[in-house]
Amino acid sequence: MTDMTFDYIIVGAGSAGCVLANRLTASGRHRVLVLEAGGSDRRFWIQVPIGYGRTFYDRRVNWMYETEPEPGLAGRTSYWPRGKVLGGSSSINAMVYIRGQREDYDDWEALGNPGWGWTDVLPYFKKSEDNGRGGDAHRGSGGPLHIEDVAHKVHPLCEDYLRACAEAGIAFNPDFNGAAQDGAGHYQVTMRSGRRMSAASAFLHPARRRSNLRLETGALATKVLLEGNRITGVAFVQKGRRKTAHAKLEVILAAGSINSPQLLQLSGIGAGSVLQPLGIDVHLEAPGVGLNLQDHLGVDHVYRSRKRTLNNDLHPWWGKLWAGVQYLGWRGGPLSLSVNQGGGFIRTRPELERANMQLYFSPVSFLKAPPKTRPLMNPDPDAGFLVGISPCRPTSRGHLHIMSPDPTVPPRIYPNYLSTEHDVAEMIEGSRFLRRLAATPTFSILIKEELQPGLQVETDEDLADDIRQRSGTVYHPSGTCAMGPDPKRHVVDSRLRVHGMERLRVVDASIFPALTSGNTNAPVIMVAEKGADMILRDAV
Ligand SMILES: Cc1cc2nc3c(=O)[nH]c(=O)nc-3n(C[C@H](O)[C@H](O)[C@H](O)COP(=O)(O)OP(=O)(O)OC[C@H]3O[C@@H](n4cnc5c(N)ncnc54)[C@H](O)[C@@H]3O)c2cc1C
Structure with missing residues (x-):
């Protein structure tokens, strides 16, 4: 040939x-x-x-x-x-x-x-x-x-996330691909039977x-x-x-x-x-x-949690074993899911005509991951989770x-990335929203500590610095x-x-x-x- x-x-x-x-x-x-x-x-x-x-x-x-x-x-x-x-x-x-x-x-x-x-x-x-x-x-x-639809099998912590969103004024949306995109909910995924x-x-x-x-x-x-x-x-x-x-x-x-x-x-x-x-x-x-x-560029805020998260399920060897059994047995458990389990689309300013920010909630954290690894099945030992933001329509x-x-x-x-003032300002607005979410009654009980960026990062300038140091692609070139x-x-x-x-x-x-x-x-x-x-x- x-x-x-x-x-x-x-x-x-x-x-x-x-x-x-x-x-x-x-x-x-x-x-x-x-x-x-x-x-x-x-x-x-x-x-x-x-x-x-x-x-x-x-x-x-x-x-x-x-x-x-x-x-x-x-x-x-x-x-x-x-x-x-x-x-x-x-x-x-x-x-x-x-x-x-x-x-x-x-x-x-x-x-x-x-x-x-x-x-x-x-x-x-x-x-x-x-x-x-x-x-x-x-x-x-x-x-x-x-x-x-994976709403029935996502981690229970997603419920806390949705409650916190409601407390922050973000209503539940059962379908981001339905009549309207705004709101918080569960992501649907391109999967069939696990x-x-x-x-x-x-x-x-x-x-x-x-x-x-x-x-x-x-x-x-x-x-x-x-x-x-x-x-x-x-x-x-x-x-x-x-x-x-x-x-x-x-x-x-x-x-x-x-x-x-x-x-x-x-x-x-x-x-x-x-x-x-x-x-x-x-x-x-x-x-x-x-x-x-x-x-799309994104940044995560990472928290130590008072409740169990996927970290507790997946970090120990017996947890991995059990996850394997659930997957091989009935295509269930955490291996049968994406880690992006909760999501959302919000307006960071009320005068906006449409959502300008996407949210990602993952009941898991990876701060201890060695460089050049993405150990989704080997998360941090202590309970932790993360919420990420990503502006929808960057101008850079x-x-x-x-x-x-x-x-x-x-x-x-x-x-x-971040070569326009608009894009930097939106990332800061997104980070500020995450701080607002963390201060809701539900999350303030759940969160033991903000691990990243950490509460010493306070002013807009600090947040912009953090964003330049830590943000990364959301893989949509x-x-x-x-x-x-x-x-x-x-x-x-x-x-x-x-x-x-x-x-x-x-x-x-x-x-x-x-x-x-x-x-x-x-x-x-x-x-x-x-x-x-x-x-x-x-x-x-
Ligand atoms: C890690 C990651 C996570 C993502 N998560 C999501 C998500 O959750 N949801 C979502 O909607 N999107 C996600 N995306 C983005 C989404 O998958 C892509 O936007 C989409 O798949 C791009 O489709 P495409 O056809 O343009 O290119 P691709 O799917 O990348 O296809 C290009 C193909 O062309 C082949 N090719 C390239 N050059 C040549 C050549 N010279 N000769 C022969 N073959 C060649 C490549 O090998 C490849 O198979 C993610 C992407 C990545 C990488």
């Missing part, structure tokens, strides 16, 4: 690529090749929900990117895990299912993207979804992606028996092949051999926010000022490639670019091949076609014109559902 011809070639079998693979092969009319740099997802720690602590630093399934030192983070770098495996980042993520706010998509449309308003995208969210509670005006049922439901398990594996789908793993795409401005195929490396595959209809990049812009630049589609110094011929001057990088914009023509060299990533009408700034048009090229689309988190208010997996899956529809319509 050194030369192959298909109708479509999809690069990347992540959240978006798996949806595309399924939808583009469904009719049987088109032959589709999927190239995935990573390997099989049939791994215990991918299937077990809490296993994302293990895959977090596992190079076998993870690209393990690192940003450049960030001035906004006091010169620290930020570690960016990204899935390199079937299912992509949906195979190593924390499984929280959040679509965002209707205004997010109305904003996308207002930025010059007709057809991307809330009423346009809602049917695609519903199409992908199999909500455990059934479908209604807001939710879908019968789709490939099962969404599970097993992770990645995009691969939902969309790719069920399609693999179709004879018109060819999946190549361990296949690193190195560039798209061009004839003039028309894309003809993809060059890739597999087991050390260079190969090419040809596409009669289209090549679709679904390699994610870091690798899709990287591939465009490696192919000579990008800013001449980036490509020429590296000796790469500029096929298309596309200055927007790699710009508009956006990410970063960029990334390749630094070598070698496709195995990671791009340089500059997130530019997006926007680096932004959708929009202006080829000088945007990379794809509203049908996700690369401006100035023929037969080339980008369909993944990189096309987000702006971050959505919440976690990004569900929005990426929606983008791919809609993208697949557009691709199929354009084929007739």
